[in-house]
Amino acid sequence: MKRYTFPLLLTALLAVTSCKDFEDLQVNPNNPTQAPPSQIFTGVLYDWYNADYEPWSETQRLNQFYAITFDYYGNQDYNWSSTGLNYGTLRNVLQMEKEAERLGDNSYAGLASLMKAYFFIRMTERVGDIPMRQALQGLDENYTPQYDTQKEVYLQCLDLLEQANTQLAAVADQMVAGDIFMGGSLRKWQQVSNALYLRTLISLSHQADDADLRVKERFAAIINNPSTYPLMQSLDDNATMKFFNVPNNQYPINPSNRGFTIGRYVMGATYLDFLKMYNDPRLFVVAEPTDSAKASGDPDYATKLTSYVGAPSGATLGDLYTNSDAGKYSLPKDDRYYTYTGEPTIIVGYAEQEFTLAEGIARGWASGDAAQHYTNGITASMNFYGITDPVVLDAYLSQDGVAYAGNGDAGLIQILTQKYLAFFQNSGWEAFYNQRRTGVPTFDIGPGNQNGGRIPERWQYPQSEYRNNEANLRDALQRQFGGADDINRPLWILE
Template sequence: MNRTTRNILAACLLPLAITGCKNFDDLRVNPNVSVVGTPKLLLTGLQMDMIGGQGSARSGFSSGSDLSGDMSNSPWNYTHMSNQFLVLGHDYYGSQDYAWDDGASYYGSLRNAAQLDLEAAKQGPELAAPYYAVNKFIRTFFFLSMTSQMGDIPMSEAIKGATDGIYAPRYDTQKDVFLQCFKWLEEANDSLAAISQRNAKATVDGDIFYAGNLLKWRKAINTCYLRELMNLSIKANDASLDLKGRFNRIISNPAKYPLILDNTDNLQLNYNASQKSNNYPLYPMEVGVLSAKRNALGSTYINILDSLRDPRVFIVAAPADSLPEVPGNPFARYKGANTGDRQDQIYIDINKGQYSTFNINYWLSSPAGVPNIQLGASETHFLIAEAINRGWIGGDAAQHYKDGITASMKFYGVSDADIATFLAQPAMQYAGNNDAGLKQLLTQKYVAFFNNAGWQAYYNHRRTGVPVFSVGPSNQNGGKIPTRFIYPQSEYQNNKANLQEALKRQFGGSDTRNDVMWMLKP
């Protein structure tokens, strides 16, 4: 072996000799991936979880028969099929059988929320304070989502494995969960108000909803507070909850409790055209076209628009190809499919052009599509109108009813003239603070929830029966719309004793989708 060869061989073996002395764990570290969780990145991730479920649009959720497992708060998925906004015609991709299983699990996200507080603390008290407050609201959002689906859940002892060695947390009652969430919402709002008073320029980095605007966050927090107070309307006579008093205190003090009253303050996810990972879910265009061929719009939704001659139908929906035009009735070609009908027949009829599908030219006018609202101005107005109707507070329910409709229509770009014409119809005049008026505003609230606000349309139907949901041979739940989700199977494996105690307390040991949870019992 000559000198040159020996030198080359030594140069090749030297890195191996050096790395051979390294600890194996050091070699497993990817130098191109950050191992430090900065507050802003953690916050962005948690906000994405609010829309798409823990970790992604599909993890953290499951169903017996669903649309690719996606039961998240994002648009165009099994959630909105369950809201009866759309009907899946092709059973290869799922069904609308209402035979769903596990509810949402956000405990992975809650662990990240705990880490956010730890990482924020490293920034110092001034920079950490806004993170703490917004994070408190995000925690509340996750716990409210889980309890609204399943009932009692681990809360006070949850996410305490690393700190307190609690790996099998007890279940808090649903009432206690709501009361704790109300406390957190109060604290989050007060904290942000105090922060802004100390420093008007205070902000929070990594915020994809409001770009760090703390006043807008206060509006979202208090609007969520109103939502959850009304979601407990069946418990209005429970003095310990003080639902009416809480609602009244919020409405009567707008300086302390600002609300989302305009679409510019909506808590929503804005998709974009430049970043492919954040394109609208129906994009690219060929995906949207394929989805349109498999999904008809639901009759529960479309029939409301048609019967009230609602101009939103011309924006969100495409006319059924095979339905003839009717002179003087531009709504005649807009027809939805019944959720309860057999899917094989729906699929045939979709391909024959018998049903309206979504208007691709609207929803996919660009890769950014349409924002997805989680808390919006229209909902706020309908919540206030319902509270007035129920006698919780004073005020003009008719005006808030109109304002709620107007906010929804403006979101879709309906012209002022068309809004005025719609509201002037005799059928749209508020019937008063009675059952008929309540049905009107709940119906319009349902329309405004189209592909927005996750499961809220279903929750409102479950609470009020408005609108009437379609049930038929496709339903595999005994001809009933379920009242809850069952607990995740992981709880049976990892926390069985506490789960069984909670089931016995709530449902006599049962765990089915038809059990009636505390919040639904008078």
């Protein structure tokens, strides 16, 4: 039998392995390198929801819809620091685009344009200038992208939203897989995209006269061309996250965690006081009477406005805990919210769209009936809570303080107030962003908020930017805020 010495074996092995590139040897054959665009799309939508939109989260506390009374569960602290950015999700959007192109599927192109616009807007409205033109170029070895100004970011995003409308119009009769918001309907996604277009334009109200942005012109084009820019027509067109009694998809407060949160989560006074002011039927749908009212012996306690009390968001946790423990605050409506399915969480909704249309018309950006859109928004919000009786609705809409006061400052305040009420436990940070932009409603501020009696204007950049792209970040900070990463300095869109 022939024997081989060790050197000869080593030489043979080297001859075999040298035929393969080193990079080929780094590829794990057990890891997929391709994925259906539908699977990537599902992940992107979960990122959208998980970033900001979970009900009964910190977001909704800082919108002043509810308060936490015990520091183990959180607080109402506005002295925040850095935020996360969404470049990881945007890489997935690019991969979704790439996989769809590989398969010759053009149905995801408009969705990709929409998602890019959404996530770039989300980042810039939190911190200010961000990398956009040079972002996501790591494969080209650009690891330190320059920052675009906030104006440049919005110009690109407005163009992306325009592009999304055109692309979605071309495939509006098609359906896509992987859609957890709209059931796969690209026609409905076109409506959602244009509602987001309107949301973006109204967020630029401080810069409405900028000649490059063309805010008023774009707004008027959308409202005057419904066949080109279809919009939502009812609650059925809402983009929502629905909950089911299955693992990882249960309503955030539910019977499983009720013992931990009941008594700790109390209704916020900023929100509840408006409902009481206008004898709003939504009050009795969303809130419980206080335990004090229930123990009063009054047989009519459940129908009296005085039985509903919200917690001031600016109070100290000590005061909140003492009053909550004494049964002085209203809790969330037990049979509505402490269930496994809860209510659908609105991501982008018809009521918001109608209030946005009313605001733009009231500001003189386009012709139209602001009063009708205002009424549509209120009615849609009421319907969301199951309030559909025309007598009840008419009584609410016709009362002083609710009946539309006309296209002036008083009317704008009414529109913005009702928009805030419609955002309850929905639409992520939109209640905060609208308050930051307009001052409506007046937020409660006190010793519990830890920011010197101020509502912050922005978030700080994440530490990863300081580690990986410091020179460009420092340039952007100098350009915007004199070098300081200050949460109390206004963004360009608010100047």
